[in-house]
Amino acid sequence: MKIKFILPLFAIAVMFALVSFTNFSEPQYNDIEDVVAIDIPDNIQAIISNKCMGCHSDEAKGGKSKMKLNFDNISNGEYSRGKVISKLDKMVKMLGKDKMPPEKFLAKYPEKKLTSEESELITNWASEQSSLMKGE
Amino acid sequence: MKKNIFLIFVAIVVLIQFYPMDKPAVSKDNPNDLITTSNVPENISTMLKNACYDCHSNESTFPWYSNVAPVKWMLYGHISEAREELNFSNWNSLETDDKADLLDDISTLVLEGEMPIKGYTILHSEANLSKTDREAISTWADEMLESLYD
Numbered sequence: 001m002k003i004k005f006i007l008p009l010f011a012i013a014v015m016f017a018l019v020s021f022t023n024f025s026e027p028q029y030n031d032i033e034d035v036v037a038i039d040i041p042d043n044i045q046a047i048i049s050n051k052c053m054g055c056h057s058d059e060a061k062g063g064k065s066k067m068k069l070n071f072d073n074i075s076n077g078e079y080s081r082g083k084v085i086s087k088l089d090k091m092v093k094m095l096g097k098d099k100m101p102p103e104k105f106l107a108k109y110p111e112k113k114l115t116s117e118e119s120e121l122i123t124n125w126a127s128e129q130s131s132l133m134k135g136e
Numbered sequence: 137m138k139k140n141i142f143l144i145f146v147a148i149v150v151l152i153q154f155y156p157m158d159k160p161a162v163s164k165d166n167p168n169d170l171i172t173t174s175n176v177p178e179n180i181s182t183m184l185k186n187a188c189y190d191c192h193s194n195e196s197t198f199p200w201y202s203n204v205a206p207v208k209w210m211l212y213g214h215i216s217e218a219r220e221e222l223n224f225s226n227w228n229s230l231e232t233d234d235k236a237d238l239l240d241d242i243s244t245l246v247l248e249g250e251m252p253i254k255g256y257t258i259l260h261s262e263a264n265l266s267k268t269d270r271e272a273i274s275t276w277a278d279e280m281l282e283s284l285y286d
Contacts, residue, residue, distance in 0.1 A: 067244050082281040086240040089233055134285060 036084055036133070037077035044125050047118045051101065054112070081133060088130035095119050095126075152205040159203070160215045163194040163225070170227035180276045184224065187252050187263040191218035194225040199259075232284050239284070243277035246270050 040048070048056075048071055055065035058072040069087055073079045079087065094100045098119075101112050114122070166172065171181045190196050191214065202211045222238050230238075245251040247270050257263045265273070 064248060064250075067248050080278070080282055082236060082283075082285050083240065083278065085285060086236040086281060089237060090240070093237070 036079070036081045038074050038084060038129065040071070040075050041125060044122060047114070047122060051112050051114055051118070055101075055105075085130050085133050088126040088133075091126040092123050092130070095123050149205075155205060155209075157205075157209060157212055159198070159208075160196060160212055160219065161194065162196055162198075166194055166225035168226050168228035169193070170224040173228040174280070177276065180273060183265065183269055183273060186260075187257075187265055189224060190260070190263075191215050191252075191256070192222045192224050194219070194223065236281055236284050239277045239281040243274045243281070246277070247274040 053071050054060060055062060056069045056071050057066070058070065060066045060070075069090070070078070074084055074087065091100075095114070101109075101114070106113050170176065171184065176184070185195075196215055198211075201207055222241070227235070242251075246265070249270070252260075252263050252265070
């Protein structure tokens with residue numbers, strides 16, 4: 001009877017210990033000075049993974065689009081603070097002018113076109129995140 | 137016959153010179169100029185002057201051929217467009233966000249070799265930037281961008 005009671009308690013205690021242990025061993029990017037790793041919200045991540053990161057990510061083949069904007073660098077702290085701000089502002093600008101994804105690319109892959117809802121979601125997120133980082 | 141064709145060609149070249157076109161204004165006195173107003177290291181400012189300022193500032197220099205049609209039609213347009221995108225002569229009058237946007241562009245486009253454009257570097261050897269030069273400009277632009285939001 002006692003063992004039946006203690007065993008689950010013990011198991012729970014071990015689990016707690018494990019969880020806190022893994023938390024400690026994870027790198028705390030935000031604590032490192034000058035490194036800004038941005039948590040991209042899931043709904044935004046879903047859109048950009050599907051429609052943008054084919055060209056704008058570590059995995060992308062072409063060099064030029066990746067150099068201009070790499071979403072992986074935003075979320076892993078590879079970009080410095082000023083860099084992230086300018087990239088976010090550029091996203092807002094480019095989407096506002098309907099310039100991304102580029103027309104030529106869409107001619108080949110029409111399914112990659114951003115819906116107006118998606119474009120708005122990214123724009124709102126990017127401008128909020130940018131203001132936040134500027135301390136506005 | 138050959139002589140006639142040659143004469144017609146000469147006549148056309150002479151005639152098109154009279155087609156009016158505004159030359160982009162040149163001014164050496166720019167109180168908001170980047171190099172005048174910001175602390176740009178000398179090696180960087182020299183490179184910017186040599187490789188960028190002909191199109192991206194009010195200090196453009198015009199070699200003789202640049203004032204001859206049809207070359208001037210293309211060049212004048214190019215320079216006006218380039219100044220609209222980025223004019224170092226107006227630098228200090230820009231908003232911080234616009235400076236950030238441009239510095240990010242400078243860093244990327246110079247590093248990947250998109251700037252200066254090929255047509256320009258063919259005729260201006262001093263604008264031919266080495267890999268080290270490009271990296272230096274890119275790093276400078278990144279650092280300046282960082283300092284904007286400090």
